[in-house]
Amino acid sequence: MSGPNTDYDPVEVAAVSPAEVEAARDAALAAIAAAADLEQLKAVRTQHAGDRSPLALANREIGALPPQARKEAGQRVGQARGAVSQALAKRQAELEAEHEARILVEESVDVTLPTDRDPVGARHPLTTGAELIADIFVAMGWEVAEGPVIEAEWLNFDALNLGPDHPARTMQDTFWTEPADNHIVLRTHTSPVQARTMLTRTPPIYVVCPGRVFRTDEYDATHSPMFHQVEGLAIDEGISMAHLKGTLDHFATSMFGEGITTRFRPSFFPFTEPSAEVDLICFVCRGSGLDDDRSGACRTCRGEGWIEWGGCGIVNPRVLQACGVDSSRYSGFAFGMGIDRTLMFRHGLEDLRALFEGDVRFTTAFGSEL
Template sequence: MNEIIEKIRAEFSQAVQSVKSPADLEPIRVKFLGRKGLVSTSFERISELPKEQRPLFGKALNELKKELETQYQALAASFKDKEAAKRRIDLTLPGRKPFAGRKHPLLKVADEIKQIFTSLGFTIEDGPEIETDFYNFEALNIPKTHPARDMQDTLYITDDILLRTHTSPVQIRVMQRQKPPIQMIAPGRVYRRDTPDASHSPFFHQVEGLVVDEGITFADLKGVIQAFAHRMFGPDIKVRFRPSFFPFTEPSAEYDFSCVFCKGKGCRVCKNTGWMEISGAGMVHPNVFKAAGVDAEKYTGYAFGMGIDRIAMIKYAIDDIRIFFENDIRFLNQF
């Protein structure tokens, strides 16, 4: 009995002395401690012994098994410690300064736009980017057969669900839940099926404004746009309005700012006109009031919009909208 145990112990000691890497451990475990290893098969020989010797042999084998397992685990742990030491950080290396993040230029401009309008008494409203056809088109006086839809052909999820093409749906939602007076802006991302180029992107950022109350006139609209232009680009900026058409406003207009680069003298950026096109505006159409549940006989209002990306391009003299979305660290570090 003792001879069997001592023989296994001696063979194990000799085997572990030849271990050079973690790969050498598994064969040893299988040979001595596996299901068909030397220790396990020795238990099968208990039945060959006289009854009075069986308990002693079984106890001795259990002690041997624990002894070998302890040695095996200690040897395996020593290899793990060596591997960990290899991967340990070298504290003698010079440290690296943490990378300082910066706010994206579009977020900087969006925050500045919000600050300007909130200082004028506007609230900031938000709405879903996935909209229904009703809020995105129907309620804005753009029925399914209206040709104005061709200008905003967009990304549909179903026949009635789409990615919003403007933040105007937020205006409808606010008018539905809040009685006038209303004075709000709705900034956010919008989506259109555009091929990316220097001035177009399938998604971009827009802010739209809405004011509804008794006695609101086009003069109020012009005053707000001019106040914004002066706050954003300086007191020398001029504003002009040109007649235009939008289904959701009547009368409608496009508005331009005098070129911030040439001060209205004419340059390559403004195509030698002295003016930079910003966006559209107008008095809210009675049909829009009707769809939102506002009394068009009692209230009037104006709405306007502008592209945040467009304002940022003008403010920072950037000639390609795509650079905003490429995440080039060399570009972002400038801000």
């Protein structure tokens, strides 16, 4: 069928007649438009644009026409085939797009399914809390000093003006290691780190000492034989209580927000003179002492408007003397507070023991904020 049909009578060839060509084209276009999917379109393509389609056959007949008729017939058939081919391409594109869209629809999932496949870790709030505090001081140009938890009695007590008969030595009930005359204790505060710092460095000294400390307290909701403290020490020329107040106000504001500052009350600590208790403006009621709807007492500060935060003062010259700091040239301030207690009121924790039980539900609740 590839060659011209020479004995064909062109007059008899109706296939290239305008009416036939038009009819074939219209039939093709209608079938294309009616094809509902790619499968159907494929069949339509074979039927109306394939080698045996009417228009293909008509095209083949053109060669058999007399030369004067060929041009016109050629144009007519060519236009018809072009229209069909265009319509096919267009419909093909449409159906392909529909097909792809349908696949995406079919692949949709329930996005509310759980995704908790991997284990969740967390750092302990006491660790991150101590880091938060350390960062506030590091940002002020302070350094973080550390020391051993099992400590020499001399560093834990004597060097800090807590002589053998000092009442505070029994106030802080101490774990002694065996034998007791070894003069080695579980440190009762992080102050020996301050002593170590003064003994080994020359002023100016600006250090903050977070760490674990021990006292022989029975374990209950508010007491623990092990807890955490952060203490600070500044030794420099011209240090005064004003610098202590400035530092603690800055600390309080950094940790609890704008407007939260401190107040001092006279107190007594062997290592400082003058000594003060530090209270913090309650960061929940902002000092009003009232709860949210202003009908009852604030639960965080129990209506006081202030929260007891820690102790502080000007470093007693006797401590400077024992630690080799020239007290005629330098003065210093020191402060200390409980990290555990600070977290308890910061987060409204009721029971201290939650910090040491290791229940992952407790620790993961803090995320990595703290």
